[in-house]
Amino acid sequence: MDYDIAFDQDDNTYRINTGYEFAAIGEWVTEYVRERESVQRVLMAARLAESEKETTEFKHGPFHVILSEEGVLVTRQVDMDSAEEEIKAMFDSQDSFYQTSTDGVQAECGLEDLINMVENWYDVLQ
Numbered sequence: 001m002d003y004d005i006a007f008d009q010d011d012n013t014y015r016i017n018t019g020y021e022f023a024a025i026g027e028w029v030t031e032y033v034r035e036r037e038s039v040q041r042v043l044m045a046a047r048l049a050e051s052e053k054e055t056t057e058f059k060h061g062p063f064h065v066i067l068s069e070e071g072v073l074v075t076r077q078v079d080m081d082s083a084e085e086e087i088k089a090m091f092d093s094q095d096s097f098y099q100t101s102t103d104g105v106q107a108e109c110g111l112e113d114l115i116n117m118v119e120n121w122y123d124v125l126q
Helices: 020-032 036-052 080-090 111-125
Strands: 003-008 013-018 056-060 063-068 071-076 105-109
Touching: 003 111, 013 020, 013 111, 020 056, 020 063, 020 071, 020 105, 020 111, 036 056, 036 063, 036 111, 071 111
Parallel strands: none
Antiparallel strands: 003 013, 056 063, 063 071, 071 105
């Protein structure tokens, strides 16, 4: 997975920037995996998934995270009240065929990629 950790001058903090495909993972780690305890919990869950084939789920704000032996799946729920009107405005003449989805934005990657990202992220935060 391609990502970089950069300082965001607007927020005055570090953020993980990823390509669109992995955006939900980068946002989740940036916003909710900031404290030492949360970093340790994610790394422990990833290692348990690897060695014991144990599945762990996290719910952080709009993020639903599932760590399993196949990898990590992060789903970011979208606020449909604000998104639906904006999306329909783009397709205002074709309302009849457009349906908004409540699935949100999903991203997945392997456990090794997640472990490397979280370890690098933690190094930057210290």
